[in-house]
Amino acid sequence: xxxxKETTLYLGPQHPGITxxxxxxxxxxxxxxxxxxxxxxxxxxxxxxxxxxRNWLQSFTILCRFCVPEPDxxxxxxxxxxxxxxxxxVPERAKYIRTIVSELARIQSFLLWYGxxxxxxxxxxxxxxxxxxxxYILDLFEDLTGARIYHMFMWPGGVRRDLPEGxxxxxxxxxxxxxxxxxxxxxxLFDNAIFQKRSQGVGIIPKDKALEWGVVGPPLRGTGIKHDxxxxxxxxxxxxIDFEVPTYEGGDVWARSLVRRDEIVQSISIIRQxxxxxxxxxxxxxxxxxxxWTVPAGNAWAKxxxxxxxxxxxxxxxxxxxxxxxxxxxxxxxxxxxxxEKVLPGENIADVSFILNSLGVCPxxxxx
Amino acid sequence: xxxxxxKGILTPLAALKQMGKEPHTINFPDEQKNISKIxxxxxxxxxxxxxxxxxxxxICMNDAIDMIGLAEIAGSPGxxxxxxxxxxxRCCYCALCVDVCPSGSLNMTSEFMKVTPDPYDFLMTxxxxxxxxxxxxxxxxxxxxxxxxxxxxxMRELDPEExxxxxxxxxxxxxxxxxRIEASRCISCGLCTESCPVHxxxxxxxxxxxxxDDEAAIKIIYDNNDLPEMCGKVCTRRCEDVCALQVRGEAxxxxxxxxxxxxxxxxxxxxxxxxxxxxxxxxQYKVGIIGAGPAxxxxxxxxxxxxxxxxVYEAQNDPGGMIMYGIPKYxxxxxxxxxxxxxxxxxxxKIHYNTRVGKDISFNEIYDNSDAVFMGIGLQDAxxxxxxxxxxxxxxxxxxxxxxxxxxxxxxIGKRVVVVGGGDVSIDCxxxxxxxxxxxxxxxxxxxxxxxxxxEEIEGAEQEHIHLMTQTIPTRVIxxxxxxxxxxxxxxAEMISEGAGRPRPVAIEGSETIIECDSIIAAIGQKAxxxxxxxxxxxxxxxxxDKIKVNEDRLTSIPKLFAGGDAVKFGNSxxxxxxxxxxxxxxxxxxxxxxx
Numbered sequence: 001x002x003x004x005k006e007t008t009l010y011l012g013p014q015h016p017g018i019t020x021x022x023x024x025x026x027x028x029x030x031x032x033x034x035x036x037x038x039x040x041x042x043x044x045x046x047x048x049x050x051x052x053x054r055n056w057l058q059s060f061t062i063l064c065r066f067c068v069p070e071p072d073x074x075x076x077x078x079x080x081x082x083x084x085x086x087x088x089x090v091p092e093r094a095k096y097i098r099t100i101v102s103e104l105a106r107i108q109s110f111l112l113w114y115g116x117x118x119x120x121x122x123x124x125x126x127x128x129x130x131x132x133x134x135x136y137i138l139d140l141f142e143d144l145t146g147a148r149i150y151h152m153f154m155w156p157g158g159v160r161r162d163l164p165e166g167x168x169x170x171x172x173x174x175x176x177x178x179x180x181x182x183x184x185x186x187x188x189l190f191d192n193a194i195f196q197k198r199s200q201g202v203g204i205i206p207k208d209k210a211l212e213w214g215v216v217g218p219p220l221r222g223t224g225i226k227h228d229x230x231x232x233x234x235x236x237x238x239x240x241i242d243f244e245v246p247t248y249e250g251g252d253v254w255a256r257s258l259v260r261r262d263e264i265v266q267s268i269s270i271i272r273q274x275x276x277x278x279x280x281x282x283x284x285x286x287x288x289x290x291x292x293w294t295v296p297a298g299n300a301w302a303k304x305x306x307x308x309x310x311x312x313x314x315x316x317x318x319x320x321x322x323x324x325x326x327x328x329x330x331x332x333x334x335x336x337x338x339x340x341e342k343v344l345p346g347e348n349i350a351d352v353s354f355i356l357n358s359l360g361v362c363p364x365x366x367x368x
Numbered sequence: 369x370x371x372x373x374x375k376g377i378l379t380p381l382a383a384l385k386q387m388g389k390e391p392h393t394i395n396f397p398d399e400q401k402n403i404s405k406i407x408x409x410x411x412x413x414x415x416x417x418x419x420x421x422x423x424x425x426x427i428c429m430n431d432a433i434d435m436i437g438l439a440e441i442a443g444s445p446g447x448x449x450x451x452x453x454x455x456x457x458r459c460c461y462c463a464l465c466v467d468v469c470p471s472g473s474l475n476m477t478s479e480f481m482k483v484t485p486d487p488y489d490f491l492m493t494x495x496x497x498x499x500x501x502x503x504x505x506x507x508x509x510x511x512x513x514x515x516x517x518x519x520x521x522x523m524r525e526l527d528p529e530e531x532x533x534x535x536x537x538x539x540x541x542x543x544x545x546x547x548r549i550e551a552s553r554c555i556s557c558g559l560c561t562e563s564c565p566v567h568x569x570x571x572x573x574x575x576x577x578x579x580x581d582d583e584a585a586i587k588i589i590y591d592n593n594d595l596p597e598m599c600g601k602v603c604t605r606r607c608e609d610v611c612a613l614q615v616r617g618e619a620x621x622x623x624x625x626x627x628x629x630x631x632x633x634x635x636x637x638x639x640x641x642x643x644x645x646x647x648x649x650x651x652q653y654k655v656g657i658i659g660a661g662p663a664x665x666x667x668x669x670x671x672x673x674x675x676x677x678x679x680v681y682e683a684q685n686d687p688g689g690m691i692m693y694g695i696p697k698y699x700x701x702x703x704x705x706x707x708x709x710x711x712x713x714x715x716x717x718k719i720h721y722n723t724r725v726g727k728d729i730s731f732n733e734i735y736d737n738s739d740a741v742f743m744g745i746g747l748q749d750a751x752x753x754x755x756x757x758x759x760x761x762x763x764x765x766x767x768x769x770x771x772x773x774x775x776x777x778x779x780x781i782g783k784r785v786v787v788v789g790g791g792d793v794s795i796d797c798x799x800x801x802x803x804x805x806x807x808x809x810x811x812x813x814x815x816x817x818x819x820x821x822x823x824e825e826i827e828g829a830e831q832e833h834i835h836l837m838t839q840t841i842p843t844r845v846i847x848x849x850x851x852x853x854x855x856x857x858x859x860x861a862e863m864i865s866e867g868a869g870r871p872r873p874v875a876i877e878g879s880e881t882i883i884e885c886d887s888i889i890a891a892i893g894q895k896a897x898x899x900x901x902x903x904x905x906x907x908x909x910x911x912x913x914d915k916i917k918v919n920e921d922r923l924t925s926i927p928k929l930f931a932g933g934d935a936v937k938f939g940n941s942x943x944x945x946x947x948x949x950x951x952x953x954x955x956x957x958x959x960x961x962x963x964x
Binding site: 058192288289291 | 373375376377379380382383386392393403404405406407408423426427429430460461462463464467468476506507513515516517551552553554555556575578579
């Protein structure tokens with residue numbers, strides 16, 4: 001190996017194995033990665049700066065664009081931060097609906113991940129299935145919010161619309177269907193010798209380094225460390241719901257995948273509990289006229305758990321009708337840059353996309 | 369791969385059992401997707417319901433919405449005549465425009481597909497370009513989900529039982545907290561500005577109040593209204609009639625907010641300190657003003673600021689004209705007018721009271737010694753009822769009655785009073801009579817909904833137990849042997865609709881009824897009295913009916929003679945129109961004399 005010449009290889013930005021608009025500059029010797037460097041700047045839209053130009057409600061429409069596959073935790077973090085600044089009380093019903101929407105978002109995002117993870121391993125059937133099944137959740141979103149992807153649903157004070165008639169039944173049925181499908185997924189992915197072989201011992205995040213590197217979410221829980229914002233600092237209605245946070249030892253792609261597999265089961269359970277116990281009353285504590293809505297001066301940090309891990313908004317208000325400063329910190333920032341660059345050396349080129357998919361990297365969340 | 373992992377090789381073959389199953393995709397276009405009932409697709413706008421306020425354009429941060437004029441939509445008071453056009457290359461389908469639409473005309477539909485090679489086809493005017501989409505409305509903002517705040521902060525007022533005992537002000541005014549909340553409802557569309565005769569900067573001062581900057585609000589208000597505290601109490605508020613929020617809810621309380629802001633300046637000195645108007649160097653020109661009513665005072669104030677030597681001639685003992693003598697004190701207290709006039713005097717307006725032009729000083733003397741004359745003489749004489757025995761003792765004209773009452777006289781009107789009329793003045797007469805302890809009956813030819821009086825005033829009258837006798841036409845006054853009123857005979861009327869006009873009251877024959885009363889107050893309108901003018905002026909003064917004809921500059925047919933207020937034919941007969949006249953004349957006089 002040492003006799004081979006070091007070559008530079010650019011993976012992305014146009015590459016099916018990249019989870020968005022970014023590029024990994026790889027130095028390779030043969031087919032082994034010597035070093036990796038994440039390159040960004042392909043979709044910088046200055047969202048944080050744009051938010052400063054918009055009033056407290058107008059920002060709501062760009063929040064979902066921070067991370068297209070799972071916009072809801074970002075909407076929720078922003079709403080929670082504004083509510084914290086204002087001291088605005090959110091009705092119980094809204095909290096439960098927020099929980100349901102967040103968990104639906106998690107499931108559909110996991111299903112998308114199934115496609116990416118198996119696809120980058122050369123297993124294409126499962127991706128077709130999971131993305132197909134994901135549409136049943138998007139149907140629920142469409143009925144609830146009016147859109148399939150950009151929900152723009154959770155805003156300060158609660159949620160935008162109440163559950164429509166018949167929606168709960170549809171949600172229960174969808175959960176039953178998905179639960180049945182999980183067994184099929186297992187057979188195709190976790191029981192699959194190819195997947196086992198390719199994921200076990202690959203892309204290892206050492207347990208003793210995980211916290212130091214800023215790893216969160218399923219990658220952290222895949223090293224055996226139990227950390228989840230929903231449990232540690234509950235928001236929405238998570239404090240009233242009984243659920244497990246699965247952890248696995250090993251820190252490799254395999255462990256991270258198992259965590260995600262088990263989390264779908266937990267999410268289904270959370271949704272059922274929230275639907276069962278959904279309180280009545282209002283779904284929205286009305287904000288003032290958005291054109292003249294001012295938020296008391298101060299600063300607030302609010303975070304939620306996305307499928308990639310902890311994600312939060314830091315907002316500064318000077319008491320006017322626009323945020324003075326808005327900052328988003330998501331898991332992808334650490335996972336996509338520092339963690340990826342540390343994990344890749346020594347791995348096979350063919351595993352780069354595979355590892356990238358297992359970390360949960362959403363480039364727009366890095367380039368705010 | 370180890371042979372031991374046979375399970376890992378065989379299990380995935382379970383996928384094969386899916387073969388032959390129905391796909392869960394649809395076969396487009398043979399099959400159509402089920403679309404959500406609140407899908408956020410292309411917009412639809414009810415062009416007739418839309419008022420062109422532009423709130424959709426304001427909230428849209430993608431610049432996807434432009435307000436454009438359409439050939440088929442003509443503007444009117446309360447409708448800018450503009451309609452939203454949406455650039456679907458920029459729209460992000462967030463539907464905030466729907467949520468903030470005050471009229472509820474803009475909604476989204478379940479339409480979401482458009483295939484065209486021409487990019488300009490994606491500039492669509494909802495409602496005009498897709499009228500058929502009205503059947504596919506999906507995402508809507510109803511009264512529950514709208515982001516507009518349709519409920520007004522209630523105005524605190526004196527209890528009806530309490531207020532009829534004195535002339536204390538009925539409306540107590542907003543306190544600071546109430547004003548901030550009420551001001552924050554405004555969407556700053558500016559439809560109100562258009563309909564205000566003076567075009568006050570309404571959204572700007574409401575915004576200042578919402579931002580807790582009352583001084584800025586006062587400064588903005590005084591920019592084109594010198595009697596704002598009066599307007600803040602008794603204005604006919606046509607601004608509120610066209611407020612975007614009144615389409616589905618209650619208009620922003622523009623009048624009360626102005627009242628709140630101006631009440632923050634407690635005296636004339638404070639007004640001067642806050643307003644700090646720009647005052648031009650004095651010039652050599654003199655302007656004479658006849659009548660210290662709202663029109664005359666306005667012309668006087670703004671001309672004084674421009675450096676003119678202003679003298680106002682007022683026949684009465686106090687300034688204000690009709691707002692002093694015509695509006696009861698429970699609506700507009702004496703001190704409030706004095707405060708505003710004191711401020712104007714401090715700014716250089718000289719007022720000569722008890723100086724009746726034509727008697728104490730001749731019109732020609734003023735005219736000859738001034739470079740311009742502004743005449744705001746108001747309507748002094750009452751229209752008579754034109755019925756038998758109207759000259760009986762105890763029959764009052766509204767002008768006379770209110771004038772005396774406002775001057776502080778205690779009037780003996782007896783126990784039962786009939787007031788004839790349906791305008792604001794008639795309601796004033798009724799409520800003042802009530803405060804003199806009488807049982808009041810108000811006779812009006814039409815129905816309540818046709819009364820020209822402010823609905824708030826009608827409501828106030830009803831709360832004070834004033835008996836409204838609608839659809840009644842007085843036919844004769846009944847006198848006792850001493851020539852004093854003892855009753856009134858009237859006919860009941862039915863409403864007949866003919867053509868497009870409002871229904872006409874027609875007397876029902878044989879329905880004569882007599883109501884016993886001690887006084888009758890005729891409040892059916894006033895007319896001007898031109899006795900102050902010399903004959904050669906009257907002869908040359910062009911009139912429209914019995915009012916003075918003026919052009920846009922409020923210039924009459926006589927050189928350098930301007931006129932305004934109720935006596936001219938321009939706009940409505942109310943205080944704010946008088947202020948508008950004074951303001952317009954100021955600009956014209958300044959242009960005439962200084963060339964700017």
